[in-house]
Amino acid sequence: MTPPTDVAPGGKPRAPAPLLSLAAIVSVQLGAAIAKTRFDEVGPVGAATLRLVLGAVVLALVVRPRVRHWRRAQWLGALGLGVALGGMNVFIYLAFASIPIGVAVTIEFLGPLSLSLVHTRRWRDALWAVLALVGVVLLGVGPTAVTELGGVAFAVAAAVCWAGYIVMNRHVGSIIPGVDGLAVSMLVAMVVSLPFGLGTAITGVRADPSLLVVFGVVGVLSSVLPYALEMSALRRMPTRVFGVLQSLGPAVAALAGLVVLGEALSLVEVVALACVTVASVGVTVYSARRKSA
Numbered sequence: 001m002t003p004p005t006d007v008a009p010g011g012k013p014r015a016p017a018p019l020l021s022l023a024a025i026v027s028v029q030l031g032a033a034i035a036k037t038r039f040d041e042v043g044p045v046g047a048a049t050l051r052l053v054l055g056a057v058v059l060a061l062v063v064r065p066r067v068r069h070w071r072r073a074q075w076l077g078a079l080g081l082g083v084a085l086g087g088m089n090v091f092i093y094l095a096f097a098s099i100p101i102g103v104a105v106t107i108e109f110l111g112p113l114s115l116s117l118v119h120t121r122r123w124r125d126a127l128w129a130v131l132a133l134v135g136v137v138l139l140g141v142g143p144t145a146v147t148e149l150g151g152v153a154f155a156v157a158a159a160v161c162w163a164g165y166i167v168m169n170r171h172v173g174s175i176i177p178g179v180d181g182l183a184v185s186m187l188v189a190m191v192v193s194l195p196f197g198l199g200t201a202i203t204g205v206r207a208d209p210s211l212l213v214v215f216g217v218v219g220v221l222s223s224v225l226p227y228a229l230e231m232s233a234l235r236r237m238p239t240r241v242f243g244v245l246q247s248l249g250p251a252v253a254a255l256a257g258l259v260v261l262g263e264a265l266s267l268v269e270v271v272a273l274a275c276v277t278v279a280s281v282g283v284t285v286y287s288a289r290r291k292s293a
Helices: 015-038 039-061 072-096 099-108 110-118 123-141 143-147 149-175 180-207 213-232 239-246 251-262 266-293
Strands: none
Touching: 015 039, 015 213, 015 239, 015 251, 039 072, 039 180, 039 213, 072 099, 072 149, 072 180, 072 239, 099 110, 099 123, 099 149, 099 251, 099 266, 110 123, 110 143, 110 149, 123 266, 143 149, 143 266, 149 180, 180 213, 180 266, 213 239, 239 266, 251 266
16 A cells, blocks of 8 residues: 555655745755855855756765766757756856845846746736746846846846746656756756866965865755755645745745845845745646646
């Protein structure tokens, strides 16, 4: 007889799947906030490089991808996913360097939200698009966007890469079994970042070798641990619920920025964050209902 979904095969109770998903979100944003505390020593791109190098190495050692019999299409898919993943990490860290983490992640979140809205055709979805647009406008007139246009531009670039990552992740997942594709893509992302951040990363580590430990923790928090938690959660919860929980990402990022870095958002930026989050929840819930119908 099959055991209940919240009970492990050995009879021990499992952690609720939504709790695992939320823990993954907190892990990612906490890792980002910790990384930003070391930007003065390695720079934002050096920090992204250290995170990707250590995260990719850990994931490769754990997964040990079997690539001997991969076809050309599988290699190209993993390569494309890795480029998107590398760009997403480098650009968002560049954004973190000049704007609060909460604002940067809110802008970055417009990538997957826009991707969801592209595939909608109902009038209700237009309302969610308008709400998201209100959030964008509010961010545009907020104090951060007015004074730090460069950081906003990097966050927009990260949003584009995140949308590309989602598209490529679905493609790679359909042609490469297991998590081998992700492990190889992480190595590709690492290679993408090396020409831009290797120099500052090496300089920082030479001055303070403890940075290897710090970014080893960041790599686990931002890559290895959240992926494992999300994979476990998705096996036991509807994708609709998972999508709604993912919409909390900007709010969790703002909280991490406040607690770890002392980054307080203005009232306008908080309202913008709320608009984008509610729009994301609305799109996720109603698209899932249509699929069920």
